[in-house]
Amino acid sequence: MTESESTVNGRSNSDASRGAESFDGEILVGSRIIDDLSSGLYNSPASCLKELVNNSYDADATVVEVLIKPDAEFIAIEDNGCGMSKAEFSTHFSRISESHKREGSSFTPSGRPKIGKIGIGFIAANELCDRMEIHSTKEGSRERLVVTIDFEVMRTKSPAERKEGAENYKKGDYSGVVTFDADPGEHYTKIYLKDVRESAREIMAGAEPPREDMAYKSFYGLKPETIADNLAHLKSWSELDEYSKTMLGVALNVPVAYPGGWLGEDPPNEVLDLADHVTQLRFSVNYDGTPLYKPIVLRSDARKSKMITRPVVYEGKNVSLRGYFHATHGMLRPEDLNGVLIRIRNAAVGEYIRDFLGYPSSTGQLFQRWVSAEIYVDDRLEDALNIDRRTLRETHDAYVELREWLHDELSAFIKQVRRELYSEPSKKRSVERGRAAATALAEVASLAENRISVTARNEVVEATLLGDLSPGRHKSPRTFSVAEVFEMAIKVAADTLPRPLAEAYIAEFSRRMKG
Incomplete structure (x- = not known):
């Protein structure tokens, strides 16, 4: 990073009466690969905002205020985290691909596992706006930091024009001022996105x-x-x-x-x-x-549908995890929760993966659409995490083991879903339909008890399978089409009645069927 400070008598350019000093410099990225990725790394404004919010989490903030409305021309992300000094700003922004976030510890002072690792998250702002302003102070310090970062250079100059040295690429310019009037009891970072790009503004507002x-x-x-x-x-x-x-x-x-x-x-x-x-x-x-x-x-x-939730825990050679599988009878609502959501250090890897890491679509295809899974995976999978934090390297040992476990677990869960949410309820519904039909037919038989013999009525009851609804023998009475009913009535009349009575019966039967 090139940073300039005017000095007078060996001191930074400062106005003693105001107690302020100014500084400026350049934000650099460590390679052309990182530069390209950080210029098109995120697929939505939500992906950019979550990076800034996760930075607040890594700063041990307990409360973050995100302000978008009324028109998203000005966006604020304010937190009560540990804050940042001028020295820390210079260290973190000297070369973006060299993150210092986990120096000393991969956990925050409160014990949270830090999400950020590479240090590129702050640059998410360049996809939302042309200028970013940072205000920050640390507890116990009188220093108040204000920095403005201008991303215009990356939009107006070619990569060749932005190259500095053998590997570095200029990402933006910054200028800042430090005053010494902060309340030592305060600690915060406030980020203001200004000149928000039109495409992002239309979505967020x-x-x-x-x-x-x-x-x-x-x-x-x-x-x-x-x-x-x-x-x-x-x-x-x-x-x-x-x-x-x-x-x-x-x-x-x-x-x-x-x-x-x-x-x-x-x-x-x-x-x-x-x-x-x-x-x-x-x-x-x-x-x-x-x-x-x-x-x-x-x-x-x-829908009051029946559900299954199955906790899962796995301790493997290359990966460990815990989480759950959930299924609801019928397609999930909202369908955006269908698939598996992977979390590393409490942050999601992209969105729900609908194909469950390449699970065969032909296996339990219907029931796959009923399933939502969420798993918290240990840090060994983090090495498989691509820089976009949305995808994983499929050849990594941790990913390969995770995929194999997931497919085996999903196969077992689909069998449970088929049994508990589909087959058993289907049998129960069949039994209920059979009982309802049997009861209806028995009532029909009772209506004619004065016109037909007891033997005839018993024949009707027997035909309904009433009393034969034990497990394994729950078949409902057969359902007939109108044509089949007419065909059967004609055959029965012809086989059992004299011709004149048969004709009279068929005529009356037809009249009543027409209503």
Whole structure:
């Protein structure tokens, strides 16, 4: 990094009366590969925002305020984390591919496993805006840091023009000032995204207060419990406006808590323990004033469908994990939860993977669409994590073992789903239909008790299979089409009645069938 500071008598350029000193420099990336990736690394505004929110988590913040509305021309991400000094800023931004985030420890002072590793997360802002402003101070310090980063250089100059030295590429310019008027009891980092790019602004601000006549639903301004109730009834997130989808995308990735009642009544204790572990991280995010919770609601309020939740734990040679498999009779709602979501250090790797890491689509195809899985994997899988944090290297030993375990576990779970949610309920419904039909036919027979003999009535009852509904013998009475009923009536009349009576019977039967 090149950094310039004007000096007077060996001191940084400062105004003693104001107690301030200015500085400037360049943000560099370590190679052309990193530069290319960091210029097109994220597939949505939610992916960019979650990187900035996860930085707050790594700074041991307990509360993050994300402010988007009213028009997303100015976006704020403010936290109460440990803050950053000028020296730390210079260290972290000297060369982006050389992260210092885990120097000394891969855990924060409060014991959280740090999510960031490479150090490229802050540059997510360049995909949202042209300028980023950072305000920060640390507890016990009088230093207040204000830095403005200008990304214009990466948009107006070619890679050749931005190359500095053998490997470095210029990512942006920055200028800053340090004042010495901070309250030593304060600690925070406030990031302001300015000159937000039009494409990002349209997505992030695409919301209005909910109206009944809206084509898309919006979660803007709703309470968390209302959002959870809505999620339980949605068929797909595609029913929501872009603002709400961005909100959910952030909430899915970052280490916020699960909503109350997210897994229905009496979920397994092992899954409750998993959710409680996340709660104990004490990390909350408010999105335009709305507290964020994981957008995972699997209670199926709308249909009252039967559900199965199966806790899973695995200790392997190259990878270990814990989590759960969940299935609801019929396709999941919302369908965005179908697949497997992988978390490393409490942050999601992209979104739900619909094909379960390449599980054969022909195996239990129907039941795959009923399944949602979420697994927390140990740090050994982190080495397989690509720089985009959305995908994994498929040749890595940890990934290969994870995939093999997942496919075996999914096969076993699909068998359980087929048995408990499909076959057994199907048999039960068949028995119930048989009993209903038998009862109806018995009632028909009783209506004619004064017109037919007891023997004839017993024949009708016997035909209904009433009393023959034990396990394994639950076949319903056969269902006949109208044509089959007419055919049978004609044959019975012809076989049992004199011709004149048979003709009279068939004529009357036909009249009554017509209503």
